[in-house]
Amino acid sequence: MTLRVLDLSRVLAGPVCSMMLGDMGADVIKVERPGEGDETRGWGPPFDPEGQSAYFLAINRNKKSIAADLSDARDRALVLDLISGADVVLDNFLSGSLERLGLDPAELLARNPDLIWCAISGFGQESTRPGYDFVVQAECGWMAITGEPDRAPMKVGVALADVIAGKDAAIAILGVALERADGPVPSEKRRINISLADSARAALVNVAQNVLVSGSDARRWGNAHPNLVPYQLFEATDRPFVIAVGSDGQWLACANALGLHDLAEDDALRTNAGRVKERDRLVSGMARRVKEMSAPHWIYRLQAAGVPCGLVRTVAEVLRDAEADPRTGVRPSVPGSVRFPPPKLDEHGQSIRTLGWRTFR
Numbered sequence: 001m002t003l004r005v006l007d008l009s010r011v012l013a014g015p016v017c018s019m020m021l022g023d024m025g026a027d028v029i030k031v032e033r034p035g036e037g038d039e040t041r042g043w044g045p046p047f048d049p050e051g052q053s054a055y056f057l058a059i060n061r062n063k064k065s066i067a068a069d070l071s072d073a074r075d076r077a078l079v080l081d082l083i084s085g086a087d088v089v090l091d092n093f094l095s096g097s098l099e100r101l102g103l104d105p106a107e108l109l110a111r112n113p114d115l116i117w118c119a120i121s122g123f124g125q126e127s128t129r130p131g132y133d134f135v136v137q138a139e140c141g142w143m144a145i146t147g148e149p150d151r152a153p154m155k156v157g158v159a160l161a162d163v164i165a166g167k168d169a170a171i172a173i174l175g176v177a178l179e180r181a182d183g184p185v186p187s188e189k190r191r192i193n194i195s196l197a198d199s200a201r202a203a204l205v206n207v208a209q210n211v212l213v214s215g216s217d218a219r220r221w222g223n224a225h226p227n228l229v230p231y232q233l234f235e236a237t238d239r240p241f242v243i244a245v246g247s248d249g250q251w252l253a254c255a256n257a258l259g260l261h262d263l264a265e266d267d268a269l270r271t272n273a274g275r276v277k278e279r280d281r282l283v284s285g286m287a288r289r290v291k292e293m294s295a296p297h298w299i300y301r302l303q304a305a306g307v308p309c310g311l312v313r314t315v316a317e318v319l320r321d322a323e324a325d326p327r328t329g330v331r332p333s334v335p336g337s338v339r340f341p342p343p344k345l346d347e348h349g350q351s352i353r354t355l356g357w358r359t360f361r
Contacts, residue, residue: 002027003177004357006082007063008091008098010038012133012159013120013196015059016166018090021173022062023336026088027360029352030060030343031079034067037345048326050344057342061328064359065343066352070101078353083108083115085357088173092120094128109187116176118169118192131196133159140200141218145207148222165199229275230254230286233312236295243286244308248272257305258289258298 003026007018015030015038022028032038038060044053068075080103083089089105091098098105105117122131137143137155147154172192179185201208207218210226218226223242225231230251231244245251248271255264263285268274275282290298295311302309323331328338351359 001181002360003087004085005029005088005090006079006086007031008079008089008093009120010092011040012059012162013131013165013169013194014090014092015040016163017118017120017169017173018063019059019061020167020170020332020334020336021088023332023338024334025336026062027357028063029082029348029357029359030063030065031068031082032065032345034069034346037065037067041345052342052344057327058329060342062339063343064348064352065346066349067346070098070103076102079103080108082352082356084112086115087177088116088118090118090120090169090173092131094130095121095125096128105191106187109190113184113187114180116173116180116190116192118173118194120165120169120194120196122195123197124195125193133162133196136161136196136200140197141204141207142200145218145220147220149220151220153220161196161200161203164203165194165196168199168202169194224279224283227276228272229279230283232283234287234290236290236293236298238294238296240312241290241295241299242310242312243302246308250307251275253305254302254307257301257307258286260285260289 003021005018005021005026005028007014007028007030009015009018010032018026018028018030030038036042038056040056040059041053043055046054048054048057068079070076070079083103089108091105105119109115109117119125120131121127122136123129134155137146137160138153140161142161143153143155146156169192172194176185176190176192179189206227210216211218223233228244228246231246233240233242243254245254251269251272252264255261255269263269263282268278269282299309299311319330325338327341331338348359
């Protein structure tokens with residue numbers, strides 16, 4: 001069965017969710033405001049030759065677009081009709097906004113017993129605060145643990161709280177859809193609430209658990225790891241690279257590959273707990289050694305010994321080796337395909353108004 005997804009969301013988390021579902025074969029109709037559409041249509045430069053912003057293009061493939069004014073009675077009736085034929089509605093309106101527009105999710109879930117409604121917010125449905133990734137990163141501990149220890153807190157270079165929330169939403173939707181396939185699902189389970197804050201807190205994973213177990217607050221480690229040594233960035237003669245030792249066996253292989261046989265034979269460093277205790281001594285010894293040769297030289301030796309390592313590559317370098325396109329972005333990270341490019345604003349409006357969901361057939 002093909003899922004029909006009516007996407008009332010905009011900006012990043014919601015569009016990531018609907019794009020993932022579209023990549024996996026869902027029929028997605030993106031409802032946008034007349035005139036300006038999704039805010040990210042204007043988030044540039046860069047813009048492509050047709051005037052589409054790179055930001056919008058990154059997260060809106062495999063969708064069809066219709067412009068509809070939810071405050072207009074005719075457009076609202078159209079959207080309600082699309083909802084009646086949808087499997088999933090996705091929104092990121094501020095709490096209470098849809099109800100004031102005559103689109104009450106609770107009422108629509110009761111009226112459509114198979115409908116799944118997923119709302120994405122910044123701080124939960126009880127909050128009226130707008131959800132911006134930067135603010136969530138600040139308030140949910142991410143910035144406190146990102147950056148160099150002696151420098152200011154730093155955000156992650158991608159709006160990752162939004163991305164994780166979008167993926168959480170897709171997982172939750174598919175979970176309810178699977179349950180629905182086995183029989184009726186009560187409306188309270190078909191109403192999914194995802195917040196950037198909840199997703200960001202859950203994504204602290206081992207960092208949060210360290211605090212819970214130790215009772216001590218987390219801090220910034222720069223490119224090092226609080227629990228593993230050596231697990232960080234090193235500078236070779238030509239460029240930076242990383243070494244990520246995850247086991248005692250890998251440590252012995254690492255030390256020998258680097259020619260640090262004295263460290264390999266040091267009993268104080270044989271276990272990870274010992275290496276954490278001796279972090280400064282071990283890392284300084286490694287740092288002096290790797291500065292003697294190029295990064296490719298060390299990576300060749302480390303990889304031959306089975307030690308996880310890698311160059312610090314630029315985004316352009318990464319994309320040269322990836323299946324990616326200026327119009328449709330990086331290929332799906334889940335099993336799926338790119339069926340059509342991101343839409344122009346209201347590109348499919350007339351077809352959707354005439355055919356409804358049959359516009360996909």
